[in-house]
Amino acid sequence: MTIDLNTVSAATLAGLFAIEQEAAPLWTPGELSQILHHWLALPVEQWLGLSPKTDLTTISDLRTSVQPPIHSLRSLLEHPAPPINLLRQTKDFAKLCRDQAEHGIPVEVALVIYFACMARALLAHQTTITTMENGPAIAGLQWLESMDFADSSLRTIAHAALVQMGTQTEAR
Secondary structure, eight states, X not given: OOOOTTTSOHHHHHHHTOOSSOOOXXXXXXXXXXXXXXXXXXBHHHHHTXXXXXXXXXXXXXXXXXXXXXXXXXXXXXXXXXXXXXXXXXXXXXXHHHHOGGGOOOHHHHHHHHHHHHHHHHHHHSOOOOOOOHHHHHHHHXXXXXXXXXXXXXXXXXXXXXXXXXXXXXOO
């Protein structure tokens, strides 16, 4: 059978390339946990220094403008008053990593960092740092809360943001 590519619909072509089976995950939960732990331990300048849009002087000023100073990605996410601009830049870079594999960060790890930054902005500043609609934002936070490879502090941040958004009760 010959298909005339000039007259066939896009939907038909898309169907020809559909994958029947779901691909096996690239990473085990244990590996994702180790990779996430590694990225959370990195100094903020090293993490954000991978982004071509980063001004390291500004990053350094932001991370030292609060007490205690922020040293790592984990300390940013667990800080009682993280600078909103630092959360936004980190969220933006996590989104870039999700979309561009050359940064070497698994999509799942990038998404955990993305949603954790979004949750911390909501909790610490009562503001959103994303243009995402509430439905997908809630789904993303629920996803983070359910990820076993994310440590309990990140799952707790997601849960607290969901409580603040009125989608969860306090009990966990």
